[in-house]
Amino acid sequence: MKKLISLIALVLVIVCSVALFITIKDKKKSDDSLQTIKKVSLKKGEIRLGVMLPGDETDSFSKNQIASVKDAAKQCNIPENDIIWKTQVKNSSECKEAMSVFAEANCTHVFVTNERVAASVYENAEDYPDIKFFVYGGTAAKISKVKNVYDYSLKDSEYRYISGVISGMKIKELQEKNALVSENYDDDNKIRLGFIGSYNNSKTISAYTAFFLGVKSVVPDVTMDVEYTDGKNNVNNEGTAVQRLMSRGAVVIGYDTNSLSIPSVVQAQKDGGKNVYLVSANANMLDIAPTAQLAAETNKFNNVYKDIITKCKNNEKISQDLAYGYKEDALEITSFGPEAPANVSETVNALQEQFKQNQIKVFDTSKFKVNGSILTKATIDLSFYEDNEKEAIYKGKEKNAIVKEGDINYFSESSLRSAAYFNYIIDGIKEMKVGELEPKE
Template sequence: MKKLIGIIALILVVCCSVVLFVSIKGKEKNNSAVQKVKKVALKKGEIRLGVMLPGDETDSFSKNQIKSIKQAAKDSNISVKNIVWKTQVKGSSDCKDAMSEFAEANCTHVLVTNERVASVIYEKAADYSDIKFFVYGGTAAKISKVKNVYDYSLRDSEYRYISGVLSGMKIQELKAQNVLLPENLDEKGNVKLGFVGSYKNPKTISAYSAFYLGVKSVLPEVTMEVEYIDGKNNVNNEGTAVQRLMSRGAVVIGYDTNSLSIPTVVQAQKNGGKNVYFVSANSNMLDSAPTAQLFAETNKFENVYKDIIEKSKNKEKISKDLSYGYKEDALEITSFGPEAPANAQETVNTLQEQFKQDRIKVFDTSKFKVNGSELTKATIDLSLYEDDEKEPLYKGKNKNAIVENGDVKYFSESTLRCAPYFNYIIDGIKEMNVGELQPKE
């Protein structure tokens, strides 16, 4: 019977993936071309935005970016006519074409929402000295010393930690109801979690580690597997990865991919009788997963972009390294499903207020171990390396990220630079090999 259910679930994965793939390909035909906009004269101090997106409205991240930028522009009295969009910017060639087009369209500021093309921006920005470039997830605006480039990032670890706390509360409820199955526990009795990661880099490692530590703060007896898909918007690999995690007994699953397939696949398993849930990233997916979604981690990018726009309009000095979290009203947990844990909203309210007051240290070194030992020193190389090159593209300093504050010692994330740099595999977390995505029997 289990084998039959597994086969049915796999068929659902493939069917969902094919439908989504066809839908995405259809939209790519309409969106992949550079938007042709004539150069126009601007009034003194007028802002014209260029927006560089890794996808389009078929992925949750880009869809959220488009919505947020439009809202920020409206709040800052910038006409939609003064926004130039470039979608499907995935590589160096796409990025260079977009930069040229933004210059021709007389853009004054460009929002680059794909960190995978950051090195191209640092390299070419000086050729467009009249444009200010803001790179989401960028790591080298300061060390590159390019005058017209700025990095900005979210402190994702803050709401990943809160979502972990809520997930731990849900698992406690399931344990109290005595509905967990032997497959949901490892040989030591730890409850299994899962996470679908996009790329094996500090951003993803920081995200899933914060999620895990949030769960562990409520329920110490947990373990987690991470499946990497080596990409951001690959519906086939996302569906297969989450299917593998569920087949090995994961009870709650998080992700940092731009997934439309994970909610559908998890809901299918839940409809088949499994006690399995997921935490949505970037947007509310209750329409696709009405009972499997516990809640959504959503970014209030409209506040981020409004801050950048307003600083630019007022000609304020802008930091080369902009960090946004709960203090800046850039993060939230929303869209609670019908099976979210009791008192979820009250818990969120309490924890987000504690983050605003800087009372929570996500990576408190007394709360986790790496290779059996407490992390007493963490030397972070702030250089930017291109792919697997041994020599840095831009040389940064080596700094220790461990901070002592009274009796608390912690890894200080997103302070040495805005983009995450936590790069340690915490005991209790197992990373699966990138690319091995064929479902197991």
């Protein structure tokens, strides 16, 4: 056992060191080869794209964004040299600088892929009236009254739910083989799950709740601990979080960070004999977790960007709040691992089709409780608040998210706005912060 712990610790150190080395090396490379920005004259109706990224090609999310924009631009006959990139934009001052660069380069449309700088975009967009700004995960384009800003989001809860179903199928297989051990159960004999969240916000809460409800649809008696890392690519916190979840006996782990370390550490534990698996987020990680990965949640952002660019080229009226899910061909579950449950492909295909037909209600209120009670009303404040500020920057309406359709009452996610707003800690889930000894209900 001591040897196993030492091996895991060694793997964590190596993974973190390698990731840090790669990040520093690639950041230097990026700094040394800054894109030459030239202001060019454009013909009427011609498009020049700007892309603002929170990272670069060393993190799975930004790498996917870069590839997706390039593919969409190619399909829309936009030359690659008409795409201006700004990487590592993480705060408001860097965002303002990037917006100035895009204007100087004569960009007509800008994709902002980091919702953490949304406030800066809303605040400064009117200074650049000739540019349309599209903010991924933004929540205030409509209520801000800024005419040249648009929000777009993915309906993450759809494929998180399917990931949960896959995980439940695997757990059921392990149960039938009597492969689970005592540490995989809590004191109430419920099977343990784990989830690693980037930020404690509605987007993450909606994602992990959908995952949990997907598992429960197959295996009802489960419980889940949630660890937060306070960042999308925080290698040290990710390593600590996943290690803690596995030490408490989590059988399957989900996450919404842009992580390379989580799959590595889970695979190391599995190689050491633990019953532990994961569903990869944002990218296929089979090369890192060849037997631990059950499947991968992958985003088809190329279709999202193709849709937006096409609408712009055709001068179509564009909603300031755009939501993309299975119906819009923006999500998929791929890359099933060799230990994925039997019939997983057929099950996933069927569920994906049901989402396209609007036949699945992820947050069916009969399927979960909050503090022992069924949600009968869920008042959502659609105002925009920056970080933990109590005063709204932009005032939105308060609306009830509970909808009745036939005999089903459900929390209607991504309908009042595109970005997630489910913000309830449902029974069976415990949130933790890295470093806390005990979970909090």
